[in-house]
Structures are given as structure tokens and as C-alpha cells.
Amino acid sequence: MAHTLTVNGRIHSVDVDDDTPLLWAIRDNLGLTGTKFGCGVAQCGACTVWIDGQPVRSCVTPVSAVEGKVTTIEALEGKEAAAVQAAWDSLDVPQCGYCQSGQVMSAVALLKENRKPSDRDIDLAMNGNICRCATYARIRTAIHAAARTLEG
The missing domain is CATH 3.10.20.30 (Beta-grasp domain)
Incomplete structure (x- = not known):
């Protein structure tokens, strides 16, 4: 069909x-x-x-x-996407990279809704995005870095 x-x-x-x-x-x-x-x-x-x-x-x-x-x-485009991608690069977030498109899509969606997310906000938004390489701490740090970049 x-x-x-x-x-x-x-x-x-x-x-x-x-x-x-x-x-x-x-x-x-x-x-x-x-x-x-x-x-x-x-x-x-x-x-x-x-x-x-x-x-x-x-x-x-x-x-x-x-x-x-x-x-x-x-x-994916816009200032949130650029900030997330720059933070991902500067903090070497991806290891194998397999999960990263999903991680980035969720992170950018979060920052479009919440420019100053807390750790809890990040954990809730990223819940269900599994990283087999366990880069969760770097992911959270990168989201905070991207939020700071967006703050100016």
C-alpha cells in the first residue's frame, strides 16, 4: 500500500x-x-x-x-543541533557511535524545550537511549556544555 x-x-x-x-x-x-x-x-x-x-x-x-x-x-539543523554536535565532538562522546544518532536527536529535542536542564531533566529526556559503551557521564556533560553554549 x-x-x-x-x-x-x-x-x-x-x-x-x-x-x-x-x-x-x-x-x-x-x-x-x-x-x-x-x-x-x-x-x-x-x-x-x-x-x-x-x-x-x-x-x-x-x-x-x-x-x-x-x-x-x-x-538536524539549528543552533541547538550545532551546540550539541560541537559539545559531542569536543568531549569525545561517541565511542562506537552506533547509538549516537538517537542520543543526539533526544538531546537536541531536550534543549529545544529546556535551555537549562538539570541532571534529572537530562536523565528523564535521555531515558531509553542506551549506550553499550556507557558514555552516559560524557553525554550528560555534553548536554550541559551545549546548554551553556546556547546561553551565550
Whole structure:
């Protein structure tokens, strides 16, 4: 069945079953491979994308349920994204890097809503983003650094 998706500002038609996860439509049909498959049950966060600016787990979101604008890591932009990416680089956050697109998508969404997050705010926003390399302390430090950058 054909589904119309707006992904990264472009309208796409994908011919997939209604229950096909958005992740596979993004990766297999649109060729956007920055969004990763991790667990397939919305527990790890590697597949995080935004729908209308809100982080969602694309591995469990059927294309038939998508009614908004999808943003993937490939189209992430703006001052929050730049601040997060700079902090990630300067603090050497990624090790293997596999989870990082999901981590960055969640961190940027947090900073768009809360420019001065506490450790608790960060922990809540990042909950469900698993890092097998256990760089959680660096992730939290990088989010605080990005928030300071945005503060000016």
C-alpha cells in the first residue's frame, strides 16, 4: 500500500504494508541510514527520529500511524543541533557511535524545550537511549556544555 510521508522537508511515497515500521521505510525505501536499528522493541533509542519535533522510536511506529513531519539525523539543523554536535565532538562522546544518532536527536529535542536542564531533566529526556559503551557521564556533560553554549 502506498503511504505518503514528509521526511526532512520532502514528500515521499513509499509502497509498504501498513504495519511496516517507520524505521524500515526511512532506511530501506528512502535510503536514509543515519537512523539505526538496535533492538526493534523501542528500548534502546538508536532508531529515534522526530515527528513534529517530538522524539519517537521509529522501530515500533508503523508508517500508517505517521501523521506529521518526520525529521531524521540527516536533516538536524539549528543552533541547538550545532551546540550539541560541537559539545559531542569536543568531549569525545561517541565511542562506537552506533547509538549516537538517537542520543543526539533526544538531546537536541531536550534543549529545544529546556535551555537549562538539570541532571534529572537530562536523565528523564535521555531515558531509553542506551549506550553499550556507557558514555552516559560524557553525554550528560555534553548536554550541559551545549546548554551553556546556547546561553551565550
